[in-house]
Amino acid sequence: MYLSFALGSAFCTALGTFLTRSLIQKLPAFQIIGPLFLLNAVAALPLVFIRQDWAALTAKQWWEIALLGTLTSIGAVFVFVIVERGSASLSIVGAALSPAMVLLLSPLFLKISVRPLQFIVVSVLVLATLFPIRKSVLGIDSTLTFLFMLAQGINAGIIAILISRLARDGVGLSQFLFFQQIIAGLIFTLLFLPKDVSIRSYPLLAKRAVFMSMGWFLSFVAIHRGSTLVVQSVLSVIPLIILLMETIAYKRRPTPAVLLSSVLVIACITALSLA
DSSP states (O other): OHHHHHHHHHHHHHHHHHHHHHHHHHSOHHHHHHHHHHHHHHHHHHHHHHHOOOOOOOHHHHHHHHHHHHHHHHHHHHHHHHHHHSOHHHHTTHHHHHHHHHHHHHHHHTOOOOOHHHHHHHHHHHHHHHGGGHHHHHTOOOHHHHHHHHHHHHHHHHHHHHHHHHHHTTOOHHHHHHHHHHHHHHHHHHHSOOTTOOGGGHHHHHHHHHHHHHHHHHHHHHHHHSOHHHHHHHHTTHHHHHHHHHHHHTTOOOOHHHHHHHHHHHHHHHHHHHO
């Protein structure tokens, strides 16, 4: 069942990221990140009232939530910097790298043993996900961009580990979703005041926020109910989903690389879920 939540999260996040590209073309990129996160928190309020799963937090849990919000804001920097240089599918390439980071960090932070077969499957998964966008990656002649992609993958893996730890400690899913978005939003709003973002732009921002908020929440539920490694592996298909969205939006046929990658990704996720 948790795989359904992970797939829902992948689709919502892919759609939200796809919409981000059009927003950046119309509005000042860094000035809209703070409002977007705060709108994510507003979009999460119905989940807060429906679930009513908030609990008293320890000092350690508050620190972990604060770290989660800070890392989320850093992750937004990677997405927005890369999306200005390339396509939306390229901007979320860290999602493809995050399973590898989860695999490396799980024994230390989640006390989960890792088998050699999982290393092999995750390696194939990462390569299969990146294969369709290899030309876009190679076309960006910037060492800084490649470093951003690597840092994005590390950041996404650590965020997944933190979410898993908080969920296992009994922190309400809507609780740390709400505070995560508030913290990230306040950081960006203070650093980049949205002075050039008109009131008329907020409905567009809200549309994107609904999808991103649902994407975050569904990923939280999936991690809470299942394997963090498998969930991150499912989320690694986000660049592929965006690539398919771009194919449909720009009326292009799927390339053989996309079709091959899709088959390999499905096979790898199936292998990980059954392992």
